[in-house]
Amino acid sequence: MRVNRCSGMEIFELYRGDALLSRHELGARTLEIGRALSCDVAVDDPEVEERHWLLVRRRGTVIALDVSAGKRQRVTEYPLPYDRRVPLGRFHALRRVPPPPLTGEEPAGGPGRDPFREPARELGTDTLQYPRCSASELQISVGRGGEMRTLPFGEVPLHVGRDPENDVRLADSAVSGRHLRLEPCEAGLLARDLGSCNGTFVNGVLVHSALVVDGTTLRVGRTELRITARAERQNDGPRMVAESSSMLEVLGEVRRVARLPWPVLINGESGTGKEGIALALHERSERSKHPFVAINAGGLSRELVESQLFGHERGAFTGAANRHRGVFEQAQHGTLFLDEIGELPLELQARLLRVLETGEVRRVGGEANLVVDTRLVCATHRDLRGMVAEGRFRQDLFYRIARIVIQVPSLRSRPEDLRALVPHFLREISREIGTRTLAPEALIRLLAHEWPGNVRELRNVLSAAATSSTGRIEAEDVERALQRVGGQYAAREVTAEMIKRAVSECCGNQTAAARALGIPRSTLRDRLRQAAGELTRDQ
Numbered sequence: 186m187r188v189n190r191c192s193g194m195e196i197f198e199l200y201r202g203d204a205l206l207s208r209h210e211l212g213a214r215t216l217e218i219g220r221a222l223s224c225d226v227a228v229d230d231p232e233v234e235e236r237h238w239l240l241v242r243r244r245g246t247v248i249a250l251d252v253s254a255g256k257r258q259r260v261t262e263y264p265l266p267y268d269r270r271v272p273l274g275r276f277h278a279l280r281r282v283p284p285p286p287l288t289g290e291e292p293a294g295g296p297g298r299d300p301f302r303e304p305a306r307e308l309g310t311d312t313l314q315y316p317r318c319s320a321s322e323l324q325i326s327v328g329r330g331g332e333m334r335t336l337p338f339g340e341v342p343l344h345v346g347r348d349p350e351n352d353v354r355l356a357d358s359a360v361s362g363r364h365l366r367l368e369p370c371e372a373g374l375l376a377r378d379l380g381s382c383n384g385t386f387v388n389g390v391l392v393h394s395a396l397v398v399d400g401t402t403l404r405v406g407r408t409e410l411r412i413t414a415r416a417e418r419q420n421d422g423p424r425m426v427a428e429s430s431s432m433l434e435v436l437g438e439v440r441r442v443a444r445l446p447w448p449v450l451i452n453g454e455s456g457t458g459k460e461g462i463a464l465a466l467h468e469r470s471e472r473s474k475h476p477f478v479a480i481n482a483g484g485l486s487r488e489l490v491e492s493q494l495f496g497h498e499r500g501a502f503t504g505a506a507n508r509h510r511g512v513f514e515q516a517q518h519g520t521l522f523l524d525e526i527g528e529l530p531l532e533l534q535a536r537l538l539r540v541l542e543t544g545e546v547r548r549v550g551g552e553a554n555l556v557v558d559t560r561l562v563c564a565t566h567r568d569l570r571g572m573v574a575e576g577r578f579r580q581d582l583f584y585r586i587a588r589i590v591i592q593v594p595s596l597r598s599r600p601e602d603l604r605a606l607v608p609h610f611l612r613e614i615s616r617e618i619g620t621r622t623l624a625p626e627a628l629i630r631l632l633a634h635e636w637p638g639n640v641r642e643l644r645n646v647l648s649a650a651a652t653s654s655t656g657r658i659e660a661e662d663v664e665r666a667l668q669r670v671g672g673q674y675a676a677r678e679v680t681a682e683m684i685k686r687a688v689s690e691c692c693g694n695q696t697a698a699a700r701a702l703g704i705p706r707s708t709l710r711d712r713l714r715q716a717a718g719e720l721t722r723d724q
Contacts, residue, residue, distance in 0.1 A: 195247055196282040197240070199226060200270060208282075211247065213371035214396070216240040218273070219253075223380055223393065230274030236379060238273070239342060240265070241370050247281060252342055252366070254350075320369035323399060326411045326430060327353060335413075342368045345405065346379075359383050359406030372396055374412065376403060400437025413437060425461045426609045429599035435462070438591055443469035448541070448586045450526075451564040453593030456641030459564040460522060462593060466562055467520040475519030478512045483525035490533055492549055495540075501550025513546045513557045520560045526586065527567035527578065538582045561586065596636040596643065603631060606640060610647045621651045626660035626697055629687045633702060634667060645670045660700070684712050 195211040209216065209226055218226040219236040228237070234253035241248055249263040249271070265271060270278040320338040325345075327334045336343065336353060343352040346364040355364075361381040368375040377394040378385040386404040387395045397403070403410040413433045427433055442449065443466045451459045460479060467477045485493055492501075496511030512521055523529075529537065540546050541561065545554040563586045572578035596602065607628065611621050627650070636642055649666035650658045687698035688709075699709040 195242065197226075198280045198282060199228070199273075200278045200280065201276050206277075211240050211242065213242065214375055215368045215370045215377075217377065218279075221380060228274060228277055230277050233274035233277070236366075238263075239368060241368070243340070243371075249279075250342065252344075320374040322414055323374055323412055324414070325353060325367065326413055326433070327355070327408070338367065338369055338374060340369055342366050344379075345410070346381075353410075355405070355408050357406040357408045360408060361406075364405050365403070367397075373398065381405070399440050400434065414440070425458065425465055426605050427602055428605040429594075429601040431594045431599050432602055435591060435593060436465070439465050440469060442466070442589050442591075444471060445589070446560060447588040448561045448563070449589045449591060450569075450587040451562065451591045451593060452569075453564070453566065454595050454639055455566050456639035457593040457595060458640050459593055460524065462591060463520070463522040463562040463564065467522075467560075470520065470560070472519050472560060476516050477520050477522065478516040479522040479524065480512050481524045483528035490529065491536070494533065495536065495546045495548055496551075497549035498551045501548070505550070508548075511546060511548065513540060513559050514555065516557075516559045518558050520562055523561060523563045525565055526563040527565040527569055527572060531577070531579065534579045534582050538579060538585060541582075541585050596639040600632055603643065604628075606643060607631065607647065610644050611651070614648055614651045618651060619656075621656065621658055623658045624660065626700060627658050627663045629698070629702060630660045630663045630667075632686070633683065642670065681712055681715070684709055688713070 197209045197211060197216075199206045199209065207226075216226060216239070217224045217236060218228060218233075218238040218240065220228060220230065220233050221235045224236060237251070237253050239250040239252050241250060247265045249265055251261040251263070263271070265279070265281045267281050267283045270280045273279050320340075324335045324337040325343065344363055344366050345351055345353040345355065345360075346362050347355055347357065347360045348362040351363065361379070361383070363379050364381040365385050366377045366379055368377060373396050375394055376385065376387060376392070376397050378392065383406055384391050386392070387397060388402055389404075397412050399412060399414045401412040403412065411430060411433070414436065425436060427436055439462060449463075449466060451462050453459050463479070464477060467473060480493060482490060492505075492509060492511070494511050494513065496514055497505050497509050499505060499508045512523075540557070543554075544556060544558065546557050547554050569578050569583055569587070573580045573583050607623060611623065615621055631643070631646075634646075638645075646663065646666045647658075649670050650662040653662050653665060684698070684702065687702050688695060695709055695713075696706050699706040702709065
């Protein structure tokens, strides 16, 4: 019954009376103790609950968390000192084994053994392996759009299920009463199924337990849960601000692929923030200490594109008075962001493909090839697949640059983000022209706009509206700014959901809500009555 202590492992002994029953290892994950056979340590004792304790390492010691009652009572913590038997139920006790004296010998697991990579059979769980991620950086999101709820993680486990005592209660008949527990630990955040009827799926895979990270999707019953970075961590520098589930999924994808060396293609309409996504990829990669170089292929003449990309030697053409390093050389060991790659001429597409295949560039007018080590991130608002079919974009280049594809949604498809972007831009504007606040009617007017220019248009409209205001931006200021910046005003169809949201924003004042939406009060009142009638019929 000997258990070798691996690096970073704690050893616990389970006793019944004076008889030693078993020894167990506690690594960077949690260890569940209870009467249920699926527990990591199953204890046959009438006074031990089905799921009784969680053992977790925290700040140099080991804590036992009493999770027997879920949310019905506050989770109680018991520090477990070395070499002392702690009572467990009526007949059992648990003892934390003191570490052996240092002898200079290698651990039994051999040099370099990683406790995070223990086989599932040794952990007693069906475990998926993920990169480490601190639970304090994460939150759980349920629902979508305006119905989305989020709850951050602390040091206490969160229970998910149908019963009222759960931290996350789900009105889903296919979810068990206590379905899932999310357990912060040294390894990150562990999702553990609690013997549910329909199981827990992590990114589509049925699991007993699994470490989860930012961007992970959990499915319990018919409900989808998402693990995302906490709201205060959604700003990748001053560029990326998000609250919508669709954009949080994009940022989760950015974090997952940032450290990979492969090329990335970012698709999205103009003004959605593709360069911000590219910069976030760079800042979260191992190349972050090296240059980030951006160039717009659509903003250069055909004569200058080749020189800008690959550089030129002195005298290579008329006006080349000095040698010039191209952007591949400028971004050496860093990231090159090539925007609007769909505008690149076919002949230069061939040269770009050769650089990606060989890792070498030759300056215009040069005789020698230069080795470059650059990660390429491309962006476009065009349909490159369609251009390939039409013969306007090389198929071999497309498959080279599209090894990872990130689709950035338009602003009109994620109105939740507008609520986060507006205060963000107002703070930026306030640093230059003084504090500005936004009237509720002005926010409703912004929400009713289609935003064909996306985030870039929103920033410009707010800047224009702020200059015509002395402190508080009203709906009229927004209207003028929309006409000035965007030309023809593009308004959405006023839906019942928008009307209900407008009335709520105006604290029930239907006149103010109708004025903000630009519709007669009688129309607003009729639409509310119609919506109420449809709800009554549905019930």
